[in-house]
Amino acid sequence: MNHFIQKTFQLKDPNITIDMDRVEEQHYKGRLSLFYFGTLTYVPKACECCGIVNDAYQVVKNGTRHSRLTLASITGLPAYLNLAKQRFKCKTCGQSFTAKTSFVDPHCFISKRVTQMIMDRATRVMSEVDIAKDTHVSPNTVRRVIHQAAATLRIRPTSSLPEHLCFDEFKSVKSVKAAMSFIYCDAINHQVVDVVEDRKAGSLKNYFIRYDLAVRRQVKSVTIDMYEPYIQVIHRWFPNADIIMDPFHLIQALNRELSQYRVQFMNTIRTKDRRLYNKLKRYWKLIQKNPNDLKATTYHRFPLFDWLTNTQGIVDYLLAQDTQLKATYQIVHQLGDAYRTNNWPRFESTLIQAKQLQLPAGLRRVLRSFKKYQTYIHNTFSYPGLTNGPIEGINN
Structure with missing residues (x-):
């Protein structure tokens, strides 16, 4: 039955467990709504604050945080998931963080399925108010989703780079030929700058050559793991940057x-x-x-x-x-x-x-x-x- 509910909600995250014995009808925002209840927990691979690998149980469970997530409507009724998210505490740095899920975007309380429904309706001749009524969200939320989708289609500027960068890689998705993709972020404010589908030196050369030499000269440091192609790229394309081993x-x-x-x-x-x-x-x-x-x-x-x-x-x-x-x-x-x-x-x-x-x-x-x-x-x-x-x- 839990598998049936997950299929219904398009809930692909195996770390979320739905309580099958608890579905409540409640009046919320003046409408009869369905409320489901679930938990999100897992064993984190590393501390999200300091990055230390959790190979000796340095990261422990530390209570839960409850969130109400907006789901796609069911039988015409608004539906919500009250999700108890696991909190973790790192013994090394003393910082705490909350479990993450692919079901919603970070700091968001609307499921990705609802976001997809908003974008689908935005391609039709519908007002933001009508889309909001269909998906049980506010018109401001509809406007924000549309603007975020439009921003992803813009060509990224190549006129500036952060002074301090972090380079890393992650396992590529199936649609990408390379085994590992490349990601880099601002080492100070931790904002992701961009993602490149291949981490090999040739691909990174073709990517960073778009930036003027004057822009690349402004980079003061790049933090990496011990991956030799990154060192070659930094020496070639960031002449003033100090290489920092993570x-x-x-x-x-x-x-x-x-x-x-x-x-x-x-x-x-x-x-x-x-x-x-x-x-x-x-x-x-x-x-x-x-x-x-x-x-x-x-x-x-x-x-x-x-x-x-x-x-x-x-x-x-x-x-x-x-x-x-x-x-x-x-x-x-x-x-x-x-x-x-x-x-x-x-x-x-x-x-x-x-x-x-x-x-x-x-x-x-x-x-x-x-x-x-x-x-x-x-x-x-x-x-x-x-x-x-x-x-x-x-x-x-």
């Missing part, structure tokens, strides 16, 4: 290698030392956790440990079981702490120190990339407020 991609790469080596070490002791294997499996989050957040003063009983200990003691014990795990842990968290404290000399010295250590192949590969892009990572420390977090949030 810090969250750097930290994510480090944390991923620490996690992968822990799993690799666990697999070597799976049958030899089952108790140690279980400890590593149970307390893996403590190894990934910022060492400054571990407790070292109060002692408690913990499962799998026969003595009183604390979270710092658990980590110390686990690291003592393998020298390479300990070295990996120290390098990863030293680099992470250097970024959090914006301490470039410490970050640079840690990279030099890492050359003398026996580290896993995966981490060595990541550190070689850091060395290759060291100049751009230095810019990350010089522009501490600029990240790809906003555009990652838009993509996610």
Whole structure:
């Protein structure tokens, strides 16, 4: 039945669940109307505020926010969906955000199906007032939808660009030949500038060449992930721009290698030392956790440990079981702490120190990339407020 309702409403978002036992008839705005009830929730891939990837449950549920969404009319009656949207809170940055859905546009309370109905009627000889009556919205809403649709048909100006840009990519839609499309936004106000259907260097060259050199010279910085074609494009077409490596991609790469080596070490002791294997499996989050957040003063009983200990003691014990795990842990968290404290000399010295250590192949590969892009990572420390977090949030 829930599938039937979703088909009726053209509700393509699988994260929305309709309460099938609750449909109410209420008088709203002087008319008998149908009210449906549903919930929107999911596990976010990343924090929309700071961009940190939610791979260790850094983003938690934090209540709900209710919205009344306008649906297409049913049997001639206005219909609405009272949607309880999940709220999330990021433990890293402390910011909160609300679950997003493709059923409505951001900050909008009218379903996309109703918006499509308005645009369809706008192609006929109908007044805005008549369209508003048909779709159960206000004439101002009809006017706004028409103006927004007209704006998408205008040729975008090429006379200006923001001083600070963010470059990123996202999976293309089926109608686009390229596997990944390109999106870029203003790094300061987080407004999307434009979308290009292909992220390859040739396509970006053809796109940015439309801007005069004087306009491109005004760009001061571009924040990117470690994607080589972006670097080539920026050097060629933005001669005055500093390239900034997105810090969250750097930290994510480090944390991923620490996690992968822990799993690799666990697999070597799976049958030899089952108790140690279980400890590593149970307390893996403590190894990934910022060492400054571990407790070292109060002692408690913990499962799998026969003595009183604390979270710092658990980590110390686990690291003592393998020298390479300990070295990996120290390098990863030293680099992470250097970024959090914006301490470039410490970050640079840690990279030099890492050359003398026996580290896993995966981490060595990541550190070689850091060395290759060291100049751009230095810019990350010089522009501490600029990240790809906003555009990652838009993509996610």
